[in-house]
Amino acid sequence: MGWNEFLFLLTGLKWTVALSAIGFVGGGLFGLGVALLRTSGIAPAERVTAGYIALFQGTPLLMQLFVVYYGLALIGLKLDAWVAVAIGFTLHASAYLGEIWRGSIEAVPKGQTEAAKALSLHYVSRMKDVILPQAIRISLPATIGFLVQLIKGTSLAAIVGFTELTRAGNIVSNQIFQPLLVFGIVGILYFLLCWPLSLYGSHLERRMAIASR
Known part of the structure; x- marks a missing residue:
């Protein structure tokens, strides 16, 4: 395991980030x-977005990447691996x-919406100035937790030939025949990337628990 191999792993880490x-x-x-x-009160829009969420939450991320990369190619839309995985992860993340x-929006007390309506605030102003600032604060721990899962999930991009950290580790391991060493380093790099985010999410969760008492 030389310096060149380690730099190659760092290049994979760059693409993971x-x-x-x-x-x-x-x-x-x-x-x-x-x-x-989903919270608009418009029944058709709520049903469509509920179906969209159910589709992406109810199917494996690996299958979603396969469909974007290989499925679109079957209908003549051949995408580069980088573009395909970027689209796949964007769609996956948007559903979650x-x-x-x-x-989080529905967790905001109903009185806030009623007060905004009483002040004759239109929908855009009501959401932008009253509801969303509170909803974003409520959602921060869960959002950061999902980001950690997303970072680890990028390892699945290797299946369509995209060279991120896991695939870079596999390439190096096949070259030097030291899989325990290589994937030990890969695991440490993932840990150093995800651990601070997990700590920050836990910190926000504790702060919110104290503030709600």
């Missing part, structure tokens, strides 16, 4: 739309974050 960031940010943007539609944020 990039893929996690794209999936989380893109999923957050789409997830916000899903959450708003949409449901997390839907629950």
